Amino acid sequence: MLPTPLFLLVSVIELAAVAFIILFRDLLHSSLALAVLFFLNSVMFLLLAQPLLAVIQLFILIGGISTYMIIGVASSSFSKFRHGRPGLMLLLAAVLFAVMVYPLSGMSFSSIQPNAATSSSAGASIGHYIGIFYLLTFMLFAVALGSILLFKRIGENK
């Protein structure tokens, strides 16, 4: 099965978001990159034809964890210092990836069929509303970020 262009686009942005989490010096920026990662991982669940899990993940990770983390980080002073070693990180990630992929190299998955008991039928009923969920999440997230930036600007003016 060849990866679709949407999968390639989302996966590239997802990997870039992980790199930005680790390489950004400002914690707020890292938190935003983590929120982007959560959002794109939810899109990956959609591409796996699991809309119910995608929406649950959207609620828990974006609605709960990311909002809490961004507000928690934004309400304190930011700490900035050079903390990462990008070359070493890239090398270590490449070695780990090779170690994990190597056992899969000789395996064949073509005979495995989708599991009927846990297939996408459970989430089929909400499939029509998935766009509304994502739009609502994006709007609420934008409102939260705008509020933080507004309060930060008000605090700087005082």
Next chain:
Amino acid sequence: MIPIEFIMLGFALFAAGVAGMATSRHLVIMMMSIEVALVSSTLVATAFFYFSADGAIVPLLFTIWSIAAVEAIMIIVFYRYMVRNEMSLDVGKLSELKD
């Protein structure tokens, strides 16, 4: 058929998360890297179990998301405490505290 590209992406995310945890000296970034590894494990688990296993994956996913939520709370509590007490977030300096 198992979507192998999703598993590869999950492996890449997990490797990046573990590498970030191992190479970063920032306490909060280290814990965020653990979040990345947890999220990647949900992707791999879904790709594997929904297409190959008979068991339900939802309890496992909820367990992983609960761990991620608890870890996010820990991150912010540690961060606020250390900023308030003007402690350094560099784990290299934190490890010197025991001397």
